[in-house]
Amino acid sequence: MIKVSKLCLVVLLTVWITTGCWNLKEPDQLAFSLGAGLDLLEDGQLQLSSQIVIPSGMGGQEGSIGKKNKTFRVVSATGRNVYDAVPNIQLQLPRSLFIGQRRIILIGQRLAEHGIDDLFDEFIRNPQSEMRSRIYVVKDADAKDILAATPIFESYSSTELVDKQEAIGLKSYYFRNFLSDALRPSLQPILPALSLSASKQTVYSGSAIFNKNDGLKLIGFLNTQEAAYANWITGRQKRLVVTSFVKRGQGTVSLKLHTLDRRIRVKIVNHEIKIEVRLKGKGTLVENNSNLNPTKENDLRIIQVELSRITQKSVQQLIEKVQKQYKTDIFGFGESVHRHYPSQWKALKKNWYATFPGLDVKVKVELQCSDPGEANSSIKIIP
Amino acid sequence: MSLSGWQLIWIIITEVCAIIGIRISPAIAASNQDAWLSILIGGVFGTVLTLLVVHLSMLHPNQTLTQFSRGMLGNWLGRMITLPYLIAWCLFCAGLLREFSGFLQPILIDRTPLWIMMLLILSLMIFLTYSSGMKGIGRFCEIIGPLIIFVLIVSFILNVSNADWHNLLPVYVDSGWISIIKGSVGPAFWFPGPFTLLVLIAFMKNPQQAISKSMIGLGITVSMVLVATLMVLMVFGPNFASKIRFTYFMYVRTIDILNFIQNVDIFFMFIWLFGVTAQLSLYLFIASYEMAQWFNVKNWRRMIWFIAPVIFILAILIPNETAFTFYDSFWMNVIFPVCGIGIPFLLWIVSIAKRNESNKKIDNNCRKG
Incomplete structure (x- = not known):
């Protein structure tokens, strides 16, 4: 019995000693x-x-000569x-x-x-x-x-x-x-x-x-602008700056969006697939060169509506461009159909490549300016 | 005897290492994003199988499988019936030893021969089993069990930022019941911890606790495997996950918090090694102990010197990873139906029948008296 426990000790010692040293490689x-x-x-x-x-x-010291x-x-x-x-x-x-x-x-x-x-x-x-x-x-x-x-x-x-x-x-x-x-x-x-x-x-x-x-x-x-919209639709964009000319204020406005949300809704009515892309963004107004005063509710609404409208148009154009020019479903609309209508998808799957370019896609963009920034009306030097 | 209720729970929980390490990928391959449903259903079936085994053991308090089947069916038939278990335990041990070393070797120490790794792990198993037997294994599990659960939960939390629940959609429709059930067969068989409970229950201090304690252990195990499967699916997406062999390990490799907490797989592997060693020791002990009962040898420790070399030789005989396909299908088609369902069910019926008979005899005796 004692003999065997001694043997055990020896076995354990070899375990300790031999664990993987020859495999060592120094950095x-x-x-x-x-x-x-x-x-x-x-x-x-x-x-x-x-x-x-x-x-x-x-390494090396900073400021060292040479x-x-x-x-x-x-x-x-x-x-x-x-x-x-x-x-x-x-x-x-x-x-x-x-x-x-x-x-x-x-x-x-x-x-x-x-x-x-x-x-x-x-x-x-x-x-x-x-x-x-x-x-x-x-x-x-x-x-x-x-x-x-x-x-x-x-x-x-x-x-x-x-x-x-x-x-x-x-x-x-x-x-x-x-x-x-x-x-x-x-x-x-x-x-x-x-x-x-x-x-x-x-x-x-x-x-x-x-x-x-x-x-x-x-x-x-x-391009970077289109990519930002595409990434917004697929949920890979975190932040985004939207700049556009606001007609009623006769100047450009920039909105720095820090929360982006997206929702893709799918409806199949009479075998026709209808897709609605809803994009929501919230952010701070960082530049305002228009005559509007974003601290006033009415003016703020004009800015928001105008920015949303222009962004919505760009997104719509992007989707149409991808549908017509590239014909590949980079927005994951197919995946949305798959998730919402899994049993119909089995039949749609094979021809999705052909279905995608003709897909009826509606875009709705809602931009919200949660903070007008540190100024009220535009700091524009007018003589 | 020597096993407390908590020790039983932790012993059952340590098997989570083997299941999470090996059994998630096949489930995902069978039922894609519904693999978690497979695990859940597998858990339910596993619970039923566990209940059968535990109840069978409780009908024969303080007797292990070989003891009570010999007592019930006679020396020779009893021996015949337990022989498949001895083979299965040795095979399981050899398979796990080989697969785990084969998993570690290319990642950690790729220039060390496989057999040295297996020999080292085997030495640890022998040391633990020989020095303290069931008591030592129980205590070891009591220490590392909580550690394993802790490490698992940490790995789940650290990867929340990488997880996307959309990967789980759509639920059910893509795979359908047939695929989901197919994926659940593997986990269902592995959850009861192949047949160990037939022996373990006999070592409990309070055998009447066996059902509640084993259910707690199994419940924790199933929920850990379930969350692990969900997380793997959410991080990798079903199509990618089904192509990876050791999904959970790859999952741990993806952890990256603020470019600061990363490359944590090494720590996980350490803890994993503890868990697998505990499991392997448990099987070595059970095989040796039952072998001793089989041969009517009083000192079961002497059997280690026979079982351990057998395990080592079997492990070395497994030529390469492709052999595991055959190994797995052998377990699924032969060992589990026979040892996991057939024999326990048979023994259970015989036990129940005998008990009713003896009850009647007692009744009759009472009446006569």
């Missing part, structure tokens, strides 16, 4: 990849670019699929590549136009993968260029791109959200787009529209 043996960029080269090859952190460039060290480097290699390029990137690196911190996934425009439906398996399957990556499409440039662009505040452009979504008023849109949308049969995914300015700065430039029925190919872009 200074790893090359952290913060962002991945995917491009299609001119000759049709897939190129993976990786933004690699250079930790020695990170040029600041580079904090990252972009390394690229080609491959037949995403992971096929990783060993080729490794060839250029003296430390082993670690992709568990890949915060950003960028897709170049040429690749997106070619179709990206078979590109995403690795990002989930690989046990090292990161579930909190965000994804962007790159407009008029290569993903590699965006990765290589000089960041403004932070040390890495990738971390800046993560924060950018929040800064421009979007809800966090993760790579996994995109996959969830893309795998849902009744929805066409859209992705935020980036482009490079003339001074080589990354600029948010709206949304990229994809067609799932055709290999998830990029079929067009929405």
Whole structure:
């Protein structure tokens, strides 16, 4: 008995001693990849670019004389699929590549136009993968260029791109959200787009529209204004500024909306689908160059009605444009029909692609100015 | 004996680790956004099966499965009937050991051979079981059970911001009853904690509490699995979730609060390891104890040295992950119908019949007297 308990103790000791030390890898043996960029080269090859952190460039005292060290480097290699390029990137690196911190996934425009439906398996399957990556499409440039662009505040452009979504008023849109949308049969995914300015700065430039029925190919872009409305309808917009010319006040008015609400109502009457999009927004009046005084109830109402009317028109135009030009249901109307009329949806599902362009969509926008700002009538210098 | 009511509850609850880890994805694959309905219905069926097993045990106070079936059906028939359970327990242990190591290895220590991981976990199991048996396992569960529940609730709260309840719509119509029931079969069988209660109840200090305590344990387990399924569905959406193998683990990986609380999966894995070790030890103990009863050996500890190597060899024999498809269908089609429903039901009928008979005899004796 005592013998056996001694044996047990020995077994337990070995457990303590041998738990996984040879698997240890110190951070200074790893090359952290913060962002991945995917491009299609001119000759049709897939190129993976990786933004690699250079930790020695990170620290350093502020105000130290001389040029600041580079904090990252972009390394690229080609491959037949995403992971096929990783060993080729490794060839250029003296430390082993670690992709568990890949915060950003960028897709170049040429690749997106070619179709990206078979590109995403690795990002989930690989046990090292990161579930909190965000994804962007790159407009008029290569993903590699965006990765290589000089960041403004932070040390890495990738971390800046993560924060950018929040800064421009979007809800966090993760790579996994995109996959969830893309795998849902009744929805066409859209992705935020980036482009490079003339001074080589990354600029948010709206949304990229994809067609799932055709290999998830990029079929067009929405500009930032249109993208904001589209994101409002799909519930991905957090904040928005609406500016328009108010006729009765002979001037422009800006309303900064901080609460956005949306409701999509579906009605099927005599086999005809009717969709009503209701958008509600509440916010603060931040600029008023009209003759109206927003502290007066009557004037305020005029401003609200006018802003709502103009926004409603723009949203209506956007929906018509998408219906006619792109013919893809990026607003999730199909998903709304699916949720409201699940049994009818089974029959509608197959032909939704053909139904969507002819869909009867009514838009109703209600903007509310909950705070007129810190002034009463406009501070306009009139001689 | 040695098991308090709370210990029984916590022992039942620790099985939540195995169920949440492995059983959510198949349910989602079967019934998409209605997987939570599958879990709920599975919970109801599981409760019925548990009641059957617990009641059967309570008819034979202080006797474990092998003891009372031998007592009731005679030495040889009793032994025959408990043999499938011994096989099932060893298989379960081997399967869980292999699957959990296979899950940990690529994520945590990808350059460590699988068998070393399994050997390490096995050593812990042997240590816990050998040193203190049922008492130790009960106390261990009493400590880690609350920890597991705490960690689960934290994981639910931290991911509320990522959840979108629209992902649960439309309810029912898309899948229909057939798919929902299909998805509920797995959870229904796993919830009673494959057959452990047939042995556990005999160790309770107050066996008359068995029904209430096991129902509390099962209730907490089912509700935890239910919330986990709902959260997974709301975070990933049904179409994406059904493609992920270990959905709950991926779910934990999505936690990201203010760029500050993130990469918490490592902590979860630690707690998970505790829970799975507790479960594995429990099965090792039960298999050894019942084996000892089977062979009429007084010292059940000696059986560990036979059962543990068997579990290890079985686990090593499982060649790869694809074998689990066969392993699962073997459980679903053979082990559960036989050991989970058939034999307990048979034993229960025989017990009831015998009890009525003896009651009559007593009555008759009284009358004669």
